[in-house]
Amino acid sequence: MDGSADFPEGTSVKYAGPRDxxxxxxxxxxxxxxxxxxxxxxxxxxxxxxxxxxxxxxxxxxxxxxxxxxxxxxxxxxxxxxxxxxxxxxxxxxxxxxxxxxxxxxxxxxxxxxxxxxxxxxxxxxxxxxxxxGDPRLQLNPDLKIPKYLVDVHHHCMPGSYYEENFPGxxxxxxxxxxxxxVTNGGAEGQEWLDTVGTAIAETLQAKFPDLKPKRILDLGASLGHNAVSLAKMYPDAEIVAVDAGAPMLRYGLARAKSLGVDNVTFVQGDVADLTKEFGDESFDLVTSYILLHEISFPAMKAIFNECYRLVKKGGVVVHSDIVKNSDQVSVCEQAIRDWDTHYNNEPFHALLRELDQHDFFLQSGFSEDGFFRASSASFGHTALDGRSTPEESALGGVMMVGAIK
Ligand SMILES: C[S@@+](CC[C@H](N)C(=O)[O-])C[C@H]1O[C@@H](n2cnc3c(N)ncnc32)[C@H](O)[C@@H]1O
Structure with a gap:
């Protein structure tokens, strides 16, 4: 099992490992x-x-x-x-x-x-x-109740998860x-700024909905803005609102964005399952999320899909990028390996997204069958988040976009 069988004698091997x-x-x-x-x-x-x-x-x-x-x-x-x-x-x-x-x-x-x-x-x-x-683009809410399903878990062995802070600031x-x-993404090529998802989302939407010119974009579960900043670069004339529950993420996120010369992102602390206090109905042309859904509890998931429908304008788009439901092409062994994160990596809801059909959630929240879409894009630019893919997923590195136009 030294791997030499993969490289028969005389094979010229191109370095394909992590970058430095x-x-x-x-x-x-x-x-x-x-x-x-x-x-x-x-x-x-x-x-x-x-x-x-x-x-x-x-x-x-x-x-x-x-x-x-x-x-x-x-x-x-x-x-x-x-x-x-x-x-x-x-x-x-x-x-x-x-x-x-x-x-x-x-x-x-x-x-x-x-x-x-x-x-x-x-x-x-x-x-x-x-x-x-003093920058109005950082909107923290010290009274926000962090959802219990977030507080209870040190996500992927990360002490204090996304929200814990030990001193002011x-x-x-x-x-x-x-x-x-x-390390988590294996030093993937082209990921110096961890920003290829926004590129993939924008390219996909431009090809699918050429008339969609989003002026206001909401990124849910934005963390420190890897996706939000990437979207901001792809849509320099749009206003991006990045929402997350964790204050440390948002502080760092705005500082990072500004130091990268990206000025069109506002970082807002909120619970994405209920943003009624923060935003009125139909406030956004585009609502996105990137690797949020696999960390969401089942009740919160339903609420988030409903919020997405409420928040997006008529003619606007909601699109989530994450791992997707196991297809019947995936062997039971492979499915069992995919559940590793649920059992050993403090990602209790990971398996949920492997069995849940986002299509049903989109339709139940109000979107029509006609507006629903699944998409893939090579621009995701990194290997599978969980290292394993169905043939359809592997085209884009194990992550898919699932979305709908309203
Ligand atoms: C894996 S990270 C998302 C990464 C991010 N989208 C990016 O572009 O890098 C998941 C994020 O979702 C946030 N989150 C989970 N549930 C939330 C909720 N109900 N409200 C707000 N943020 C939430 C967490 O705080 C965490 O920052």
Whole structure:
């Protein structure tokens, strides 16, 4: 299993691994990183790639060679669904090895990013404050009740998740998220600013709806604005409103956007399941989200789809970019592996999005069948977020856009 079988003698191998961490885009609030920090991030990104590209595919081999035949011999049938398949995988050394290695990689990624951000916590807060104090484009709401499903989870092993702050003006959690995302996406090429999604969304909408010229765009669950800033660059004449529950994300987000010379994004603290106090009906031409839905509880999901319908104008578009429902082309073993994040990566709702048809949610919230669409775009520019794709997903790296025009 040294991988040499993939490269028969005489094969010329082009480097396809992670780029160097030093190529990561730097802005005014990006944490300072020394030699050892950079090499730690490089090492962890390489390990992440290795786990996903070399170890993960071997699990299905082991499942087909050992796990399923043993089950069939005992029960006289194949495992009926991904839940049964996952329980069987728990006894398979290849899955155990993969799972322990992947969990350790994520914990190390979080600790690496957090260490970098924590040791300069005050300096980062001061830099963010200098760029955002008194700026009306930062609208925080200290009375906001953070949804319980967010408070209860340290998402993907990230201590304090997106919202925790330990002193006034704290931006540590945002800085950690930003500087360590390199590891999470395996040092993907073309992701210096982690901004290819907005490009993909804009290109897709321009091709599908050439008359759509959004003047006001709402980005839900915007975090520190990777997607919102990307949209702002694609639509320089539009006003982008980036909403998130986490104040550290928003402070850091505005400071980051301004230091990148992007001036058309306003960062608003709010609960995207209920924005009635913040915005009136039909306030936006375009409503987007990027990797929000897989972190949402079922009741909040319904509320968010209803809010999207309320907030978008007639003729406007709502589009969500995230992992999508398992199709029946996906083997039960593959489906079981996809549920890894739910069970071992503090992403309890990940599996929900693998079984939920967004089509139904769009229609139930008021959109018509005619207006519904699914899209893919090569411009997503990074390999699958969870490393695995159906054929249709793989065209765009495992993430799809699902949307509707009103
Ligand atoms: C994976 S991040 C999204 C990344 C982001 N869209 C980007 O472009 O980088 C998920 C975000 O959703 C936010 N979130 C989840 N539920 C929310 C809610 N009900 N209201 C507001 N924000 C929410 C979290 O605070 C977190 O920042």
């Amino acid at each position: 961490y030093r190529t990561q885009g730097r802005h005014a609030v990006f944490p300072e990183t020394d030699h050892d920090d950079c090499e730690r991030f490089n090492y962890l990104a390489h390990v992440n790639r290795y786990i996903r590209e070399r170890i993960q595919p071997r699990i299905e081999d082991a499942y087909n060679a050992r796990v399923e035949p043993k089950f069939v011999a005992e029960k006289g049938r194949k495992p009926k669904d991904r839940t049964e398949a996952r329980k069987l995988l728990l006894t398979e050394p290849m899955f155990q090895y993969y799972s322990a290695f992947r969990r350790a990689n994520m914990e190390q990624r979080q600790q690496a990013g957090r260490w970098v951000a924590l040791r300069q916590a005050e300096a980062l807060a001061a830099k963010a404050a200098a760029l955002t104090d 704290d931006v540590v959690n945002a800085a950690n998220y930003d500087c360590g995302f390199f």
